Amino acid sequence: MPMRRFIAPLLVAAAALMPLAGQAQDAIKLGYAKCAHCTPLALTPQNANPANVKLEATGFNTGNDVLTALLSKSIDVAQVTYLHYATALDKGFDVVAISGQINGGSQILVGNDLPVGENDWAGLKKLIADYKAQGKPFRVAASRGNAQDIHMRGAFAKQGIDINKDVQFINIPNPSDHVQALRRGEVELICSVDPFATQIREVKAAKFFTYPYDQAAGKLTNLIVTRSDVIASKPKAVEETVRAIVKVNELMEKDKGLFIDTIQKVTGLDKAIATGAAANLYPDYRIHRASAVAIAQMMRDLKYINTDVTAAVQKNIDYRFLEAATGKPKSQLGD
Structure with missing residues (x-):
């Protein structure tokens, strides 16, 4: 009897520890950038089935930071862009696209004092030529x-503007710094991401020029990627993560107020900015294979990447998780 009393608590303790081991195996760390269309990913943990995955979502300053975290194995799944995807493949990294997310969110803005109206490409080209004739750099960021x-870059190329010869490119890594660069007069034009682009307009640091969607990438922006080792070791957890992303996307489409509140909560910006940003965003969980190839080709033409990654772009798209999450064939998911 004393022995039984001793063993029983041990069995109870062992049983309690077993689920913890399963949870650790099924844990997924998801990283996302703090841009307007990325912020809904903060809602994925509460919309994932805890029986299938222990999902943790963490915000990073930029997409580059998220990709670095994925490649260093600090996270398991990453929200990046189609651009990051092609760049990673160009460098030989192990990335696999498993879902779309939300597209759009881009705005080209110009200095308030520049004599250029909305969508006035002819006026912009003339202004750039005038700067060149005066020996002044026309700075774009x-x-x-x-x-x-x-x-x-794609929109400029389509309009016959050579970003390497006609203008001077300025890299401002953190989009939250764009507004100050414009206020200080450090650039004439900037292409920024929402909600920061809308913030720039709200505080009148610059004026709207155009949405730069007339190029091979169109409105495509966000892509969800992982590594092949994560797929191999945690397929069910990856599937549940994609299922949560699809569910959140559907919530964003149905409830614009929730979308606005989420942007506001994650970024700390006010409601007017969040509202303006949400108007330029398009939930879309599909992975657009043909457009991804076109983006990769455009990036090589622009000398953004060094190799032809079109075959790798197609090979490294895995529709299985979207198919399981939506019940749709990949022919309806962007293939």
Whole structure:
């Protein structure tokens, strides 16, 4: 009897520890950037089934920071951009696209005093030529490595503006610093990401020029990626993570107020800015294979990447998790 009394508590303790081991195996760390269209990912843990995954979501300053965390194995799943995806493949890194997320969020803004109206590309080209004739650099800025950078470069190229010869590119890594660069007169034009782009307009640090979606990338921005070792070791947890992303996307489409509140809560910006930013965002969990290839081709044409990664872009898209989460075939998920 004394022995039984001793063993029983041990069995109870052992049983209590067993689920903890399972939870550790099924844990997923998700990283996202603190841009407007990325912020809904903060809601994924509460919309994931805890029986299938222990999901943790962490915000980073930029998409580059998120990609670095994924490659260093600090996180398991990352919200990046189609641009980051192609860049990582160009460098030979192990990344696999598993879901889309939210697109849009790009704005080109120009200095308040510049004689250029909305969508006036002819006026902008003339102004750039005038600067060149006067021996002054026409300075354009973006955060190198994010979707807005490639949107701007693609839009410029389509309009016949050579970003390497006609203008001077300024890299401002953290989008939250864009507003001060404009206020200090350090750049003439900037392509920024929401909600910071809308913030710039709200505080009148610059004026709206255009949405830079007339290029190969279109409105495509965010992509969810992971590594092949995560897929191999935690397939069910990856599936549940994608399921949570799809669920949150559907919530954002149905409830614009929730979208606005989420932007406001994560970024700390006021409601007017969050509201303006949400108007330029498009929830879309599909992975657009053909457009991803076009983006990779455009990036090589712009000398943004050094190799032809179009085959790798297609090979490293895994639709299995989206298919499981949505019940749709990959032909309806962007393939």
